[in-house]
Amino acid sequence: MTHSSLLRSDQTLFRDPDVFEFTYLPDHLHHRDAQVRELAFLLRPALRGASTGSAVLRGPPGTGKTTTVRRVFREVREETRKIVPVYVNCRHDRTALAVYRSIFAQVCGCPAPSAGRYLDEIKQGIAARLHDENAALVVCLDDANYLIAAGTYNLLLYQLLRLYEKWDVRKAGVFAITSDLALNLYAEADPSVRSVFHPTEVTFWPYTKTEVREILTDRARQGLYPGVISKVLLDRIAQIAADEQDVRIGIDLLRGAVQRAERDGRRRVGPDDVTAAARVITAPSLRSRAVELSAGERALLSRIAERSREGREMTSGAVFEAAREYLPVGKTSYHEHLNHLAEIGIVDLVPRVGKGREVRLRYDAGDVAAACGVRTKPAKTRTEHEVS
Template identity: 40%
Template sequence: MAGDPEDGMLSWDESVFRDEHVFEIDYVPETFRHRESQLESLKYALRPAARGSRPLNTVVRGPPGTGKTTSVQKLFSELRAQTDVRTVRVNCQVDSTRYAVFSRIFEGIFDYEPPSSGISFKKLFGQIADRLVEDDEVLAVALDDVNYLFYENEASDALYSLLRAHEAHAGAKVGVICVSSDLSLSVIEELDSRVQSVFRPEEVFFPKYDVDEVVDILRERAKRGFHDGVLGATELDRVAELTAESGDLRVGIDLLRRAGLNAEMRASRTISVEDVEEAYEKSKYVHLSRSLRGLSESETALVEVLAEHDGEQAGSVYEAFHERTDLGYTRYSEIVNKLDQLGLVETEYAEVEGRGRSRSISLAYDPEPVLERIEG
């Protein structure tokens, strides 16, 4: 490096970050680019709520990391600021039963959690609906990652209760936005006919960002999050390439943060391509980490068993799982199906001589990063 070698070095109280929060997954940017038509469609569905009527029900679909949650959060924030509409976003990866969904709605309306035991669903539901009627308020509920409700066979019951609220409690006005990242799931077709008859949603699709859009979004995020001169054009292009490869904008945002931390580890004022490449080794597993965080104890146990018995016959995998959890084959099969839907495992049927069709199961990732993230 030309000149004083200390020129490019950070002192103890310096950082490459102007605002590190900009790189967190739940950050809602002030300027939200390349989703104008989707935002307009969602506004159209929510506009009746601002006039005191029930909003239109909506299904929002698209691959992970395409701006679905951010769009809903942005519009919910605007609704709360400008109207009396109640908005509640439920993370169905965490709250994946009907009771858990309504507990989160209760908390959103009353500003405290319901008792953890001793209150029936009917009473919980009744208190929510009564408050809405009493205050003459409209409720807009976003079921984010609604696919998790389907994996647990809870979607139809949860939606039925929300959509029929006005029948059980005259004057209750509730609209639902279902957000799904599972493109193989047909939200409407998978619902019971009793729900399909009243749901009839608007549909809004979020496609993957193209490379130019990724560069634009990441440049804006870097401008807000880093000090001037920290991220050069070459480094930004490399981040964008890796993000486009993964198809998930969240990988790119996490990659920027980790690359910044790598630069700080070197006490450098600028991010290098090497910082980016090194960061990608962890950032590329953003989807894996997120999926693993939402698993139950028995689901995590099966992932561990698969990691430890990688490439072995399905029979020996089940035996090891049963030994560890004492659960039977029916529950094992249900968990395999859920992990398959989440993209954590790959399953295929093959003819086995003397045994007919047999299902083989393997992890969709190398065992090492999976076990690292479970143990970490």
């Protein structure tokens, strides 16, 4: 390595490190035009003096739900005073008082007064400002499922959507976001809430690899100096993020790989940087998936990890023959277990030329074994007798 290829201590590979923060709003929102149009359509009546519509935004984590809403809200603030958009993170603010204090701060531009201990005082302050501005309120309840767990979901929806009944303001709109695909936020509402809560459902599907690569390429262009990462490695990161169905993993992995190269004083990211960063970043995702496995699926996965670590044959037939030596598993249940491991993204089942499929782990075999609660055996060293 030549001296010119090393960074000085006062140099950096990041043109703008903020580009890789999850709160960053990109200049261009890729592949969410349909969702933006849907939300804009719900807000448009307020520009004519009417009320805003409501929506439920559903999709897996890392599919752009929060970023899309925050981007739409930013444009609304820049272009009109007839709509007051408010964003509430329900992971942090779950009680009625906390949510209303957050709304007050954003509507009025200052913290709720310390004397405003009672909700009606805070609501009155919010309503007064909306009335003075003749503006419509729209509140985004991000991670609204946390309100359900806190027991405040129905109370808040009912009160927000009926503010107009007590104060002379327009009916508010609510955008409720959830990443829990098994949860129906509309069905969770009480009948009294459903009488005023008629949300449009806006779905956010996982990004494809091509879409992830475009998003990451844009982030690299804005946040890194030219030549820091190659197209080949960016493509590899995009594949990992697409497999995880979470673009945030790709952004975090890109940042982690660059930070590793920078710590070593190198001007370019290498394959080892991506590998090392991926092990750190994807491990929590692997563990969360492994927790949901049945005992039989976890036992099979640990055998797959061991065979992969030892470099043995990984056809589905060979894995089955090896597995049944240790596990009480029939062919039908074996294929059910194997297909489920593929469905949740821990293994790939790759068709082979001729017949059968090859079982490939998406993660490091040691990490998989650790997630299963077992340790893999060290890779076996072949003796001279075995080679001969």
